[in-house]
Amino acid sequence: MGKTLAEKVWDAHVVRKGEGEGANAQPDLLFIDLHLVHEVTSPQAFEGLRLAGRPLRRPDLTIATEDHNTPTLDIDKPIADLTSRTQIQTLRNNCKEFGVRLHSLGDAEQGIVHVVGPQLGLTQPGMTVVCGDSHTSTHGAFGALAMGIGTSEVEHVMATQTLSLKPFKTMAINVEGTLRPGVSAKDIILAVIAKIGTGGGQGYVLEYRGSAIRALSMDARMTICNMSIEAGARAGLVAPDQTTYDFMYGRPHAPQGEEWDAAVEYWNTLHTDDDAAFDVEVDLDADTLEPFVTWGTNPGQGISLNEAVPFPADFGDENAKLAAERALQYMGLEAGTPMKDIRVDTVFLGSCTNSRIEDLRAAADVIRGREKDPKVRMLVVPGSARVRLEAEAEGLDKVFKEFGAEWRFAGCSMCLGMNPDQLEPGERCASTSNRNFEGRQGKGGRTHLVSPVVAAATAVRGTLSSPSDLEPASVSASTTTDAA
Amino acid sequence: MEKFTTHTGIGVPLRQSNVDTDQIIPAVYLKRITRTGFEDALFSAWRKDPSFILNQEPFNAGSVLVAGPDFGTGSSREHAVWALKDYGFKAVLSSRFADIFRGNSGKQGLLAAELAQDDIELIWKVLENAPGTEVKVDLVSKTVECGNVVAPFEIDDYTRWRLLEGLDDIGLTLQHEEDITAYEATRPSFKPKTLPARIQ
Numbered sequence: 001m002g003k004t005l006a007e008k009v010w011d012a013h014v015v016r017k018g019e020g021e022g023a024n025a026q027p028d029l030l031f032i033d034l035h036l037v038h039e040v041t042s043p044q045a046f047e048g049l050r051l052a053g054r055p056l057r058r059p060d061l062t063i064a065t066e067d068h069n070t071p072t073l074d075i076d077k078p079i080a081d082l083t084s085r086t087q088i089q090t091l092r093n094n095c096k097e098f099g100v101r102l103h104s105l106g107d108a109e110q111g112i113v114h115v116v117g118p119q120l121g122l123t124q125p126g127m128t129v130v131c132g133d134s135h136t137s138t139h140g141a142f143g144a145l146a147m148g149i150g151t152s153e154v155e156h157v158m159a160t161q162t163l164s165l166k167p168f169k170t171m172a173i174n175v176e177g178t179l180r181p182g183v184s185a186k187d188i189i190l191a192v193i194a195k196i197g198t199g200g201g202q203g204y205v206l207e208y209r210g211s212a213i214r215a216l217s218m219d220a221r222m223t224i225c226n227m228s229i230e231a232g233a234r235a236g237l238v239a240p241d242q243t244t245y246d247f248m249y250g251r252p253h254a255p256q257g258e259e260w261d262a263a264v265e266y267w268n269t270l271h272t273d274d275d276a277a278f279d280v281e282v283d284l285d286a287d288t289l290e291p292f293v294t295w296g297t298n299p300g301q302g303i304s305l306n307e308a309v310p311f312p313a314d315f316g317d318e319n320a321k322l323a324a325e326r327a328l329q330y331m332g333l334e335a336g337t338p339m340k341d342i343r344v345d346t347v348f349l350g351s352c353t354n355s356r357i358e359d360l361r362a363a364a365d366v367i368r369g370r371e372k373d374p375k376v377r378m379l380v381v382p383g384s385a386r387v388r389l390e391a392e393a394e395g396l397d398k399v400f401k402e403f404g405a406e407w408r409f410a411g412c413s414m415c416l417g418m419n420p421d422q423l424e425p426g427e428r429c430a431s432t433s434n435r436n437f438e439g440r441q442g443k444g445g446r447t448h449l450v451s452p453v454v455a456a457a458t459a460v461r462g463t464l465s466s467p468s469d470l471e472p473a474s475v476s477a478s479t480t481t482d483a484a
Numbered sequence: 485m486e487k488f489t490t491h492t493g494i495g496v497p498l499r500q501s502n503v504d505t506d507q508i509i510p511a512v513y514l515k516r517i518t519r520t521g522f523e524d525a526l527f528s529a530w531r532k533d534p535s536f537i538l539n540q541e542p543f544n545a546g547s548v549l550v551a552g553p554d555f556g557t558g559s560s561r562e563h564a565v566w567a568l569k570d571y572g573f574k575a576v577l578s579s580r581f582a583d584i585f586r587g588n589s590g591k592q593g594l595l596a597a598e599l600a601q602d603d604i605e606l607i608w609k610v611l612e613n614a615p616g617t618e619v620k621v622d623l624v625s626k627t628v629e630c631g632n633v634v635a636p637f638e639i640d641d642y643t644r645w646r647l648l649e650g651l652d653d654i655g656l657t658l659q660h661e662e663d664i665t666a667y668e669a670t671r672p673s674f675k676p677k678t679l680p681a682r683i684q
Contacts, residue, residue, distance in 0.1 A: 015660070015663050015664055015667040016660050016663045018642075026641075026642050027642055029657060029660060029663070029664075031664070031667050031668070031671075033671075033675055033676075034676070034678075040514050040515075040561075041514075041560070041561065041562070043517035044517070044518070044519040044562075047517075047519070052654070054654070057664075059678075059679060060677045060678055060679040061677065061678060062678060063678040068511075068514075069514075069515060081515070083515040083516065084515050086515075086517065087515050087516075087517055090517050101678050101679055101681055108683075109683065120682075120684075121676065122676050122678060124675075124676060127675070127676075132560060132562075133559075133560055134558065134559050134560040134584060148560040148584055149560060149584070149587070150560050150561070150562035150565070150584060150587060150588035150591065151519075151562040151563075151588075152562060152588065152591035152592065152653065153587065153588075153591065155654065156653055156654050156657065159654045159657075159658070160654060160657045160658060160661075160664060161664065161668075162657060162664055164642075164653065164656075164657065166640060166642070198502055198554055198557055199553065199554040199557070199580050199582075202554075202580060202582065202583060203583065229558075229584075230558075232554070232557065232582060232583070234583045234584065251684070252682035252683060252684050253676045253677075253678075253682055254676075255674040255676075259673065259674040260674070262672070262673075262674050263672075263674040266672065266674075297502075298502045298504070298557070300502075319501045319552055319553060319601075320501070322499070322500075322501070323500075323501050323502060326500070386684075416506075416511045416559075417510075417511055417512070418511040418512065418514065418515070435504075435506065435558060435559075437504045437506040437507065437558060438506070438507060438529065439506065439507075439510055439529050440506050440511075443510075443529060
């Protein structure tokens with residue numbers, strides 16, 4: 001019988017097969033091709049190496065950047081928060097001591113770790129990629145097996161360049177059809193999570209397949225793979241194709257010359273065989289999909305933007321009912337309220353889910369020639385310094401600024417509320433990030449997860465909206481750019 | 485790592501599903517560079533509410549957390565495990581754990597025991613009817629005892645063995661260092677390296 005893509009990548013990285021079979025099998029020891037490091041989950045791992053007197057085995061397969069805890073304003077000044085500054089300084093000291101390449105704040109390659117890897121061409125098909133961050137699943141968009149790990153495992157990879165892993169089960173997510181205008185990758189993944197639940201992918205590697213996935217750009221595929229973890233899956237991937245190769249070609253760390261040809265020959269084998277079987281298959285219809293939005297406090301609590309806040313009593317399962325009641329209370333929402341009647345205070349465009357150049361372009365296209373609701377604050381945080389430069393070269397920064405949005409420096413920012421970019425208690429936010437957990441974006445903050453175009457339309461109207469709800473834009477707008 | 489065979493301590497019923505790691509420890513506490521001292525951070529938002537279970541005696545002295553399904557979802561932060569351990573928890577019982585949280589627990593000697601949801605409900609009832617009831621978690625027999633409830637739990641054999649023996653993961657792997665070296669020699673040359681840095 002044939003193999004799935006995930007199984008092929010797995011098998012190509014087995015350093016040592018675990019003994020035993022089936023449920024009692026010991027874990028396999030897998031080689032790790034790329035280890036991404038950031039300031040938050042690494043200090044204790046470096047300290048562990050130091051205490052044990054162990055070297056970092058492969059600095060040449062390791063790269064670090066500063067993202068979670070960095071400010072998005074005044075990046076040329078010392079970081080005001082002393083604990084944050086110490087953590088950043090600790091990363092700098094550790095990278096120096098252990099010989100790890102680091103892209104610091106102010107460097108053109110600094111940014112969210114999951115934006116930086118692909119943009120440098122370091123993320124490639126068929127690789128194993130890990131990082132002490134659950135959204136490492138992002139890199140699966142290239143047909144890589146990419147997983148988030150904890151700090152003990154970070155230390156393990158630093159010391160051995162391997163991980164002990166028990167084989168996963170496989171799940172196909174088949175998305176067939178054509179997305180309608182205003183519907184995007186974010187809506188696909190929010191719909192998938194609503195369908196299978198936050199625990200539905202637990203123990204599985206997801207493979208996104210079907211015509212709707214094939215039609216997506218790399219930026220869009222990254223958005224989908226990024227949120228695999230929100231369905232409980234440790235990894236999600238898409239088989240590489242010409243779209244993948246076109247994205248990678250010419251990037252700094254992409255193979256060159258004959259190496260490129262050899263790589264493509266290998267990458268072309270990285271697809272699920274016709275006679276391979278998935279443990280589970282899930283289907284989603286792209287033709288009928290509408291813009292999606294979350295109403296609750298976990299990413300599985302989502303519905304179409306055209307629907308209303310659900311009634312807890314309609315949930316069959318007692319735990320789901322309780323969770324819905326609690327979520328509505330926290331979110332300050334009443335069941336039956338149309339989602340589009342919900343007013344927001346803040347719009348956040350950013351995070352490793354939706355901060356790439358295409359996300360910024362899509363949002364800019366919606367707001368160009370329109371006015372922001374004056375009561376709404378909008379924060380635009382590019383995923384990397386490179387994305388920021390690219391956007392500025394296209395004039396997108398002007399579009400956002402003239403609209404009244406704040407144009408910030410790169411980082412994780414308001415996605416997780418570690419730096420000063422946070423919601424106030426009770427403040428409501430339409431956010432292109434990945435988690436609507438209680439307090440995630442700031443203590444007492446209320447998060448609705450949306451796509452970049454829904455975020456942009458919401459900033460115009462002040463209530464959760466899709467671009468199709470907007471009046472036609474004024475044609476005389478001075479902010480029109482000739483960007484591609 | 486300390487060996488884990490059995491533990492008996494006050495059970496804490498947390499009747500909630502999807503307890504994500506942002507609830508277990510909010511991001512503001514992740515700025516620290518130490519591995520200990522996170523007891524104040526555990527459930528810090530919820531602990532501001534006087535009616536929260538850990539603000540009530542005798543639950544505040546609990547060491548076995550009995551939670552709803554999908555415990556530990558979200559962020560990979562191992563700080564969640566450190567905070568639970570620093571507070572005094574030795575075991576967490578749930579009908580479903582997020583993969584990364586379960587892995588992190590295994591590395592740190594916190595027992596993540598997977599029970600049937602029906603058994604979790606029975607234990608919740610015992611703990612709510614008789615606060616302070618102790619839960620005995622036996623890793624050797626893979627069973628939990630609480631009042632008149634005796635229930636089996638699941639844990640993968642490898643993690644169980646490592647916990648029972650108190651083994652260090654890195655040490656175990658480095659016993660196979662020659663296998664790693666042999667694998668490295670077979671890697672295709674087109675695989676990328678971060679060094680020397682190539683910049684656009």
